[in-house]
Amino acid sequence: VSSVVTFTVVYDNNAYNHRLRTAWGFACLVEREDVSLLFDTGGDSPTLLSNMAALGIDPTEIDVVVLSHIHGDHTGGLGGLLAVNDHLTVYVPRSFPTRFKERVQALGATLVEVQGPMEIVPGIYSTGEMGRSIIEQSLVVRTPQGLVVVTGCAHPGIVSIVEQARRVGNGPIYLVMGGFHLGGASRAEIARIVDDFRRLEVQKVAPCHCTGTGAMRAFAAEYGEDYIANGAGKAIVVGR
Numbered sequence: 615v616s617s618v619v620t621f622t623v624v625y626d627n628n629a630y631n632h633r634l635r636t637a638w639g640f641a642c643l644v645e646r647e648d649v650s651l652l653f654d655t656g657g658d659s660p661t662l663l664s665n666m667a668a669l670g671i672d673p674t675e676i677d678v679v680v681l682s683h684i685h686g687d688h689t690g691g692l693g694g695l696l697a698v699n700d701h702l703t704v705y706v707p708r709s710f711p712t713r714f715k716e717r718v719q720a721l722g723a724t725l726v727e728v729q730g731p732m733e734i735v736p737g738i739y740s741t742g743e744m745g746r747s748i749i750e751q752s753l754v755v756r757t758p759q760g761l762v763v764v765t766g767c768a769h770p771g772i773v774s775i776v777e778q779a780r781r782v783g784n785g786p787i788y789l790v791m792g793g794f795h796l797g798g799a800s801r802a803e804i805a806r807i808v809d810d811f812r813r814l815e816v817q818k819v820a821p822c823h824c825t826g827t828g829a830m831r832a833f834a835a836e837y838g839e840d841y842i843a844n845g846a847g848k849a850i851v852v853g854r
């Protein structure tokens with residue numbers, strides 16, 4: 615399998631490419647020669663689809679959708695995407711409400727329920743369901759530089775997710791991107807988490823969505839050039 619992987623944030627509440635719309639939520643397109651996978655769908659399909667159009671992304675070329683968790687800011691764009699793409703396979707945590715799963719199938723998609731860690735396509739994995747109250751899965755992508763972890767809201771805890779990603783991908787972590795969910799965290803808690811990232815040998819970080827400005831600043835200070843400013847329209851190319 616060709617090794618260049620492009621990660622494009624197509625929906626986020628943080629601005630990066632100012633031609634794109636911002637709204638609360640997250641979606642990231644993962645493109646490799648053989649597959650186009652959308653991780654989360656943002657909060658609404660008009661924003662999602664107009665951002666894709668602005669970036670020249672054809673929504674009918676997406677093969678797979680992976681939903682991190684049930685919150686509307688990650689699942690809200692799915693219905694509108696299914697309306698224009700009738701050949702999607704949608705991976706959801708098994709704990710999703712039955713009604714949600716039935717609706718996805720009624721709209722013509724193939725549904726796959728995820729419980730434990732699994733390989734979605736060669737070299738791209740789900741961490742499996744994590745967490746107790748809000749169940750969430752994260753994405754782990756193998757690249758020549760190491761693993762890339764994409765998180766939705768990181769409700770189960772960003773450090774637990776990184777640890778799980780190392781087990782599932784069985785290798786070093788190159789990049790962690792997405793929502794780290796530290797908006798309400800104390801300075802001490804944030805400092806501990808930044809230390810944990812170093813201990814886990816995470817090489818680069820690109821936090822966005824629900825990470826919070828305090829945590830973003832702390833990661834930027836610690837990571838320097840290995841901190842990647844992230845938001846709607848940011849594309850990160852790994853593997854060349």
Ligand SMILES: [Zn+2]
Nearest residue numbers: 683685767769
């Ligand atoms: Zn959430």
Ligand SMILES: [Zn+2]
Nearest residue numbers: 687766767824
């Ligand atoms: Zn969220």
